[in-house]
Amino acid sequence: xxxxxxxxxxxxxxxxxxxxxxxxxxxxxxxxxxxxxxxxxxxxxxxxxxxxxxxxxxxxxxxxxxxxxxxxxxxxxxxxxxxxxxxxxxxxxxxxxxxxxxxxxxxxxxxxxxxxxxxxxxxxxxxxxxxxxxxxxxxxxxxxxxxxxxxxxxxxxxxxxxxxxxxxxxxxxxxxxxxxxxxxxxxxxxxxxxxxxxxxxxxxxxxxxxxxxxxxxxxxxxxxxxxxxxxxxxxxxxxxxxxxxxxxxxxxxxxxxxxxxxxxxxxxxxxxxxxxxxxxxxxxxxxxxxxxxxxxxxxxxxxxxxxxxxxxxxxxxxxxxxxxxxxxxxxxxxxxxxxxxxxxxxxxxxxxxxxxxxxxxxxxxxxxxxxxxxxxxxxxxxxxxxxxxxxxxxxxxxxxxxxxxxxxxxxxxxxxxxxxxxxxxxxxxxxxxxxxxxxxxxxxxxxxxxxxxxxxxxxxxxxxxxxxxxxxxxxxxxxxxxxxxxxxxxxxxxxxxxxxxxxxxxxxxxxxxxxxxxxxxxxxxxxxxxxxxxxxxxxxxxxxxxxxxxxxxxxxxxxxxxxxxxxxxxxxxxxxxxxxxxxxxxxxxxxxxxxxxxxxxxxxxxxxxxxxxxxxxxxxxxxxxxxxxxxxxxxxxxxxxxxxxxxxxxxxxxxxxxxxxx
Numbered sequence: 001x002x003x004x005x006x007x008x009x010x011x012x013x014x015x016x017x018x019x020x021x022x023x024x025x026x027x028x029x030x031x032x033x034x035x036x037x038x039x040x041x042x043x044x045x046x047x048x049x050x051x052x053x054x055x056x057x058x059x060x061x062x063x064x065x066x067x068x069x070x071x072x073x074x075x076x077x078x079x080x081x082x083x084x085x086x087x088x089x090x091x092x093x094x095x096x097x098x099x100x101x102x103x104x105x106x107x108x109x110x111x112x113x114x115x116x117x118x119x120x121x122x123x124x125x126x127x128x129x130x131x132x133x134x135x136x137x138x139x140x141x142x143x144x145x146x147x148x149x150x151x152x153x154x155x156x157x158x159x160x161x162x163x164x165x166x167x168x169x170x171x172x173x174x175x176x177x178x179x180x181x182x183x184x185x186x187x188x189x190x191x192x193x194x195x196x197x198x199x200x201x202x203x204x205x206x207x208x209x210x211x212x213x214x215x216x217x218x219x220x221x222x223x224x225x226x227x228x229x230x231x232x233x234x235x236x237x238x239x240x241x242x243x244x245x246x247x248x249x250x251x252x253x254x255x256x257x258x259x260x261x262x263x264x265x266x267x268x269x270x271x272x273x274x275x276x277x278x279x280x281x282x283x284x285x286x287x288x289x290x291x292x293x294x295x296x297x298x299x300x301x302x303x304x305x306x307x308x309x310x311x312x313x314x315x316x317x318x319x320x321x322x323x324x325x326x327x328x329x330x331x332x333x334x335x336x337x338x339x340x341x342x343x344x345x346x347x348x349x350x351x352x353x354x355x356x357x358x359x360x361x362x363x364x365x366x367x368x369x370x371x372x373x374x375x376x377x378x379x380x381x382x383x384x385x386x387x388x389x390x391x392x393x394x395x396x397x398x399x400x401x402x403x404x405x406x407x408x409x410x411x412x413x414x415x416x417x418x419x420x421x422x423x424x425x426x427x428x429x430x431x432x433x434x435x436x437x438x439x440x441x442x443x444x445x446x447x448x449x450x451x452x453x454x455x456x457x458x459x460x461x462x463x464x465x466x467x468x469x470x471x472x473x474x475x476x477x478x479x480x481x482x483x484x485x486x487x488x489x490x491x492x493x494x495x496x497x498x499x500x501x502x503x504x505x506x507x508x509x510x511x512x513x514x515x516x517x518x519x520x521x522x523x524x525x526x527x528x529x530x531x532x533x534x535x536x537x538x539x540x541x542x543x544x545x546x547x548x549x550x551x552x553x554x555x556x557x558x559x560x561x562x563x564x565x566x567x568x569x570x571x572x573x574x575x576x577x578x579x580x581x582x583x584x585x586x587x588x589x590x591x592x593x594x595x596x597x598x599x600x601x602x603x604x605x606x607x608x609x610x611x612x613x614x615x616x617x618x619x620x621x622x623x624x625x626x627x628x629x630x631x632x633x634x635x636x637x638x639x640x641x642x643x644x645x646x647x648x649x650x651x652x653x654x655x656x657x658x659x660x661x662x
Contacts (some may be wrong), residue, residue: 037064038278045175046167057123070114071102073222076111085138096124098182101270120178149613150546187276197260198286207246214240224459227258312472348482350429352475358434359471396513544598550592558626563598578639626651
């Protein structure tokens with residue numbers, strides 16, 4: 001706190017002692033039962049401006065250590081606070097937030113900007129009628145994070161008449177303390193001397209000068225321009241040269257990056273007793289060479305590595321139980337109706353194109369969902385009962401057809417339409433490839449989760465590129481046969497054995513259909529999560545919540561988190577092959593271990609937020625927390641007994657090592 005602010009606080013303290021006592025106008029402290037680490041209160045200290053019809057307010061937030069919340073521009077993965085007041089409030093025309101200077105946090109290479117501990121946000125409340133009773137009523141949406149993130153909605157309601165408000169001594173002191181932490185807008189002793197944007201490097205360089213030398217400065221940039229509110233801003237480097245502070249930032253956007261040149265950018269800077277907020281216009285130019293920032297994030301794989309993961313993940317999908325029956329049917333079709341090498345090549349290329357095309361469609365759908373702020377994730381369409389029902393019906397029809405009990409016949413008119421266009425099988429093989437992709441989405445293969453998570457958090461161009469490579473990876477076996485059709489001609493000739501093959505594939509498809517029906521039944525009958533669930537090994541699973549994890553860690557417990565879904569084949573394999581088998585089941589029942597499960601079978605925003613906070617967009621996802629691993633140990637997609645037991649021991653402190661299980 002600088003000298004000017006200190007004098008201002010003392011002056012107000014003296015002035016308030018001369019005022020008559022007045023009961024302060026405030027809400028009670030609001031604390032949610034499911035997340036008691038955060039308390040909020042709205043306070044009116046009695047400071048008003050009748051000429052501007054403005055009432056000063058203070059939103060107070062108490063955060064239990066080590067929880068933190070976010071600034072107006074929160075950085076990667078953060079969510080700014082928001083108060084929805086428009087629908088239920090009366091005589092209120094606007095509420096303007098004021099933000100104290102924040103801190104910068106970095107966890108595993110991800111940078112966020114916000115506050116830790118207690119923080120207060122001054123409000124400027126504009127009213128329509130100074131003499132009229134006023135109601136502020138709405139929902140405060142506040143994100144709070146430690147190793148996990150929780151987004152909470154706090155109901156706030158306060159009634160008052162602006163003309164009747166008088167100053168309360170205690171409230172005014174709290175308010176002035178909060179005011180003293182605000183940056184000085186357009187500080188006369190500080191100026192932005194340079195703000196240059198390099199479109200080629202997608203970096204912004206800012207230089208700020210003051211009259212004396214900088215000591216331990218913090219510098220933040222953001223913009224309230226409508227086109228720039230969703231920018232992702234990461235500080236790459238900072239350099240102090242006497243009274244000149246220069247910082248460089250990487251700027252990105254989840255859609256196309258808008259034009260920055262000519263736009264106004266806000267600069268917030270703090271250094272010991274100095275707190276300033278300035279605004280400057282961006283100009284195009286070259287960056288200073290002497291800063292030399294490292295643009296790559298720690299532990300962040302390169303695009304080339306991610307594309308390699310995507311290729312391998314797509315390839316491995318072919319041996320997953322979701323896709324294997326379709327690939328088998330493809331090979332069976334060659335045995336039943338031997339074709340020339342040219343026809344084989346054409347059919348398999350058509351199927352491969354169907355696979356790649358469907359992955360492109362998935363990428364486009366994801367981009368649309370991102371634009372409309374819907375939840376996104378790998379296999380998320382299986383949360384829709386209508387989609388699951390349709391897929392169950394289609395796989396059942398295929399099973400009956402393959403078994404020979406009933407043949408699929410196209411309507412006569414459609415048969416003529418297809419026949420008139422020559423070879424009527426190409427479209428069918430193309431659709432067969434798309435069908436294989438649809439069945440692949442509830443499966444998560446090794447390398448696939450990393451590639452998809454990277455793609456969903458990247459730009460649209462990168463997202464499409466990763467999904468195309470995923471499609472190429474899955475299409476590799478089909479392309480292999482297309483490149484060397486003689487491989488298909490080496491298959492045995494039709495015979496009595498083929499009837500048994502037909503029955504095997506019919507059973508596999510029917511089992512797939514029954515599995516989908518079981519998912520549908522679960523979705524239609526599933527009730528909200530109870531206090532806990534018990535699996536076949538009598539492990540008690542608490543429902544996933546940030547509070548449950550925080551409470552267990554506070555009690556020095558080891559926490560095993562399992563995020564799963566009934567439609568996820570890999571999840572079920574993990575459950576029945578590892579989690580319900582000894583010795584893992586016994587380890588999860590130990591007194592010092594708390595088992596927590598998030599069921600993503602149906603849409604659940606809390607679970608979606610948890611996955612996003614951990615950089616994941618699909619299931620399965622398993623993580624172990626403990627006294628020696630407060631940030632969590634992420635387990636591999638396909639669990640093994642040894643991986644789970646090692647992570648439990650490491651989190652409990654028996655072992656030391658990397659916080660990423662192998």
